[in-house]
Amino acid sequence: MQAPLPQQTVSNLKSIHLLRALLREASYLPDANARQYFRRYIVNRFRAYQPAHNASPSFHAKAVEKERHGFGKRRDISIIQDRTREMQHRGKKGLNYLRRANNGEYLCLQKILYFTYGRIGERKYALLEHLLRPDDPPAVEESSPLQKLYYSNERYLSFFDAPKKASPTHHNIQISDRYRRLKTAIKSQVQNEIALGREIKRPHLHTPINNVWERPMPIRRARNNVRRWYAETMTRFLPPLPAEEFDQIQAMAHGKEKISLVKRRSPAIELHPSKELPEADRFAKRVQDALILEKPSKADACIRPRRIDARFMRRMYAAILTYSSKLEWNDRYKKWESVWGNRLNEMNSELNSEAHHDDLFAGVDEKGNLLKQRDSSLAKEEEDVKQFLNSSLADYQKAKGKKEKYTVVPFYVDFLPPDHPVRIATKKIWAKDRIHSASGASTPRKTDVNNRSIRT
Structure with a gap:
């Protein structure tokens, strides 16, 4: 005889409705890998808080009990009862976050992709x-x-080699050559200065030999130094992706592979609409809904959701690509090499093949900055100065065509080379002025801070 089914309570029905809503919203994500990842994530989280008497006898459900991190490990019935309300609240927050990502909020969708491609979260x-x-x-x-x-x-001590002295006061502890892939990936991330938060300072541990009293470092403290460096580095470390997955992201970012977008299903039509309530009942229902004081989510407050198209997703994949890498084996040098993705600095020629005219980019430099328009009077003055320096002083005066009582000589004449035409012409004028002064002529002089006036 089959055992009777457990009675469905209000809490159970709320969890079932929440599960269906989460799976439905996860199926609208604009990335195929994200849809698969969050479907497994949601199902495993609900299975962990499902009572054992309701569990499915399938092989997959039994395999959940053997998860490494205890992520999908089934909880005890007492823990399920104590955490039901809290987990339902967290599930509702996750549902609103998925809705915001599907509405086109950049930061929400970016975090969804970070989880999917192992930049943060369990997959990392x-x-x-x-x-x-x-x-x-x-x-x-x-x-x-x-x-x-x-x-x-x-275990964390097994990833390191023996300490090597780097200075009289410090020694370095490198990652062991048995873990060449790990060593190459960390070293490449440090060299490229890539991190989601704070960067990794060094690809090795730099630790003092002695303590502050200049005594040998205690073994317990030395172990703790290695443990702290290992934990901090693994927190900031971005592990490389599989080569196929990295190439797929790069192809979608460059527009060489089609992006798997999905359309939202149309809402269901109510077959048996309920009758309209009378005025008194409608007023009572309105008052009851107002007394609940439920705060609307950001997903409901989004008035103008952003349209998610292929162009928007290419920019998202390009941003993810800057924090992703892959490992390749170099047969020539017999070592591993880390290849990092680069942000797209220019538009792909395959995406924009339309011809453009040069007049569209007139008046800007290579970086797109506007060129400064030079003043016509300033340009004319600079041209006069060049003409003055490259010709003799007499030719310059002749070109001006003016008869002035005083000839203004620039103050930098003494700094010019002896064979410069301006300095030679100035010496001739000084000589003429001395002869004129010796003859007894008295002509008033004018002085200036930057220029010397010579009488002619």
């Missing part, structure tokens, strides 16, 4: 787990040099 540590395996696993597992030196079998 799943990708990191592949790098934390030795490239050539030994037949017999041996302790690493740092584990032997610090008398500990902690």
Whole structure:
């Protein structure tokens, strides 16, 4: 005889409606990988808080119990009852976040893609787990040099080599050559200065040899220094993606691969509409809804949602590409190389093949800045100065065609070379002036701060 089904409570029905709403909203995400990732994420989270007597006997449901991080591990019935209201509230917040992402909010959709492609969240540590395996696993597992030196079998110590002295006061602890992929990826990220938050300072641990009393560093403190550096580095580290996934993002960012956008389904039509309530009941319902005081979400307050099209998604993929990389094996040098994606600095010629005229870019430089329009009077004055310096003083006066009582000589004449035409002409004028002064002529002089007046 089949066991009777458990009675459906209001809380159970609310969780079922929330699950259906989350799965429906996740199916509208503009990325195919994001739709698959969040579908598994939502289902596993609800399975973890499903009572054991309601669990499905399928093989996949039993495999959830063996999750590494305990992410999908089924909770005890007492924990489920205590956390039901809190988890329903978190699920509603997640539903509003998915709605905002589907409405085209840039930061929400960007965070969704960060989760999908392992820049943050659980998948980041799943990708990191592949790098934390030795490239050539030994037949017999041996302790690493740092584990032997610090008398500990902690796992984080197995990723490092023995300390090497870098200065009289400090030594460096490098990542072991058994983890060449991990070492290459961290070193490449430090060299390219890429990080979502604070950058990684060094690809190795730089730690003091002695403590503040100039005594040998205690082993416990040395272990803690390694542990803190390892935890901080793994938090800021961006693990490389699989090569196929990286190439797919790059192809979609460059417009070489079609982006899998989906259309929102039309709402269902009510087959048996309810009868209109009388005026008294409508007033009572309106008062009851007003007393609930539910705060509207940002998804409901979005008046003008942004249209998500292929151009918008190409920019999103280009932004994700700057924080993504892949590892490639170099057969020539027999080593791993890390390849990082670059932001698109110019438009792809395949996306915009229309011809343009040169007049569209007239008056701007290579960076798109407007060229400064020079004043005509200033340009004329500069041209006069060039003419004055490149010709003799007499030719300059002749070209001016003016008869002045005083000839103004610039103050920088003494700094010109001796063979300069202006300085030679000035010497002739000085000589003529001395002869004129010796003859007894008295002509008033004018002086200036920057110029010397010579009588002619």
